[in-house]
Amino acid sequence: EDAQHVKDHKAEQDEWLDEQLKIAKSGRYKHCLVFQHIPWFLVHPDEPKEYFNLHQPLRGEMLEKFHSAGIKMIFCGHYHRNAGGHFKDMEIVVTSAIGSQLGTDKNGFRVVSVTETGVRHKYVEINSLTSQKK
Numbered sequence: 001e002d003a004q005h006v007k008d009h010k011a012e013q014d015e016w017l018d019e020q021l022k023i024a025k026s027g028r029y030k031h032c033l034v035f036q037h038i039p040w041f042l043v044h045p046d047e048p049k050e051y052f053n054l055h056q057p058l059r060g061e062m063l064e065k066f067h068s069a070g071i072k073m074i075f076c077g078h079y080h081r082n083a084g085g086h087f088k089d090m091e092i093v094v095t096s097a098i099g100s101q102l103g104t105d106k107n108g109f110r111v112v113s114v115t116e117t118g119v120r121h122k123y124v125e126i127n128s129l130t131s132q133k134k
Contacts, residue, residue: 001055014075031119034066045060095109109124
């Protein structure tokens with residue numbers, strides 16, 4: 001969030017991201033998704049800053065940048081609970097942990113299916129998996 005001590009590195013990352021978003025916006029791909037660790041927000045784009053989300057005005061600037069590039073979904077973690085919401089028509093999906101839980105969600109992982117016609121995702125609890133008998 002605070003790049004004052006790594007300005008050159010931030011500039012390189014910003015340049016790389018802008019190049020990737022230009023490609024996304026070109027229309028060459030049907031589905032453009034982002035995967036990142038810390039969510040921009042947990043439930044609502046205007047929620048207050050806390051440990052588990054990123055601050056304004058950076059949040060608003062980046063959400064606009066992703067939306068303008070045609071990104072449809074941003075997948076995140078960090079919160080150790082399932083959460084999420086929408087910025088305009090862009091979905092933010094926050095996935096709980098496979099290990100240490102901080103909320104009531106059970107240990108699990110998210111399966112993201114990308115097909116010709118769309119993107120679907122589902123949280124799968126580890127306990128729901130059955131072992132195959134040999």
